[in-house]
Amino acid sequence: MTIPGFILRNALRNKRRLLLTVLSVAVSLFLFTVLQTALRELTQPATTEEAALRIVVRHKVSLGNVLPVKYQTRIERQPGVAHCMKLTWFGGIYKDRKNFFPQFAVDADQLAYVFAEAEFDQKQVADFLKEKTACLVGKKTMDRFGWKIGDKITLIGTLWPCDPEVTIRGTYRGGIDETNLFFHHDYFDELMNRKGLVGTFWIKAANAEVIPELMKNIDAMFANSDAETKTETERAFVLNFVSMIGNVKMLVGFICAAIIFAMVLVSASTMSMAVRERMREIAILKAVGFNGRQIFGLILAESFGLGAAGGALGIFGGWLMGWYLMNVGNVAGITNGMFIKFEVTPHIMAGGALIALALGVVGCLLPAITAIRSSVLDGLKELD
């Protein structure tokens, strides 16, 4: 027999309790992994060199407020602006609410420049540019609805009082979100009776160095106007966009904290029961020569193992779910387009593993200290 063998034998003595505890830790870690992954997908847009050059101009008050179209010319004149594109969230319904996918009215001729990392077919882009009611659709949405080039679709406006009828003239892959539909801002403007309203302006900067100055200059230019602007990086913009549906980060953080706290209680309860049942045996161990540090080590290792087993199971479950959603299931379809990917990153898994192991330590502290402090005689009296 070895010390690790002795620890394992102790851990396995009440198999039902061990199984239930490992499962409760596993379920908690599974939830933690899934929530962290969901939060990441919501708050972290793809970071590519192209994305790093994009900045977004929106109304200073909120995304719900629109900007006048005349701002575009003034923005384009700013030093460091390579491209400037109107981009307005349409948010319409295709046949049924459950068929959600993102739709945007954009400056058709700027799209391929601003989102240059996406793979466009030049012939299809040319067709798209030629026809005012044409649209480009991401590969995933094309696949989801079984659309093909030439199909006509109608989007029913919910935010805007118009129902664009568009013809698919092309598709794109990679880079940006593959579920988007882009149609001509001119067409949108026409349907809106030429009111000249724009949701946001997306700018492609000439290089990364000019971005801080450019952002400052744009906001300064429209300061004290009827529609003051807030210019921010694409990443900051997406974070703000997510915050429109509430403080998701705080909510997820709160849920994760509650999960971790519950796990600590479960682990501490299990270890307390295990130690309380074994007070007499711990006294025997002390009597035959085990010192306080060694007793603490035995309890810690058992608790650590419990946390590690549950953590590994839960994190693997989370990873498996992410893998399934990305490779077998249709994550965009299931989540109505809220998530494009569901990637359980090594960073999230490492975070979960650390929590599981820390849980093993914290959960056993109180029972271990009780075990160390009790005298041999007190322990021997437990059954007498």
Place this chain on the structure above:
Amino acid sequence: MPEPIVQIRDLTKVYQQGEIEVLALDRISLDIVASEFVALMGPSGSGKSTLLHIIAGIDRPTTGQCVVRNTDVASLNETDLAEWRNQHVGFVFQTFNLIPVLTAFENVELPLLLTSLSSHERRQHVEAALELVGLADRMRHLPRQLSGGQEQRVAIARALVTDPTLLVADEPTGNLDAHAAADVLSLLQQLNRQAGKTVIMVTHDPKAAAYAGRTVHLEKGELLK
């Protein structure tokens, strides 16, 4: 007269029970020489178990000295005391106190896990100890698969396996029937007589005490002359 292996001088033990002080041992002085088999006898509450616990280093005196092989046991800190117990004391309890998830072999091996012995050396020691108590054929049995007498013999093997200075037994036959009790007492006697082990046994049973070479009587915390 050989040099005493245990020297107890003016030993007093006072327990605090709430606001009341209970005098468990009152200025006890006692010498035990090597290879002696001493029975500590007395009625309940006489302090015999308390004296045994202090000698074995699982309790501390309030005043006085308990020196075992030139070590003042009370002067050791908890960590040193644990190591000292591992090297110098083998315990036999009334309720056997075997670890239920470990086999007889593993229970006996337990104190040796704290030593620097190799796995092979540990195996040799354990097999020798179990052979000595007549349980070589029960090595792979769990405690629940053994009779009370066999469990106590495993406990004796566990106490012996480190070759301690003292073998201390607290009412070792209290949970056994007459036949098993006689077996266990004969075994302790045999270990004392043939292997030269120093045995200190607490009992209130005169028949059990008869197996010892010397009987020390205690009453109300005092040693009777």
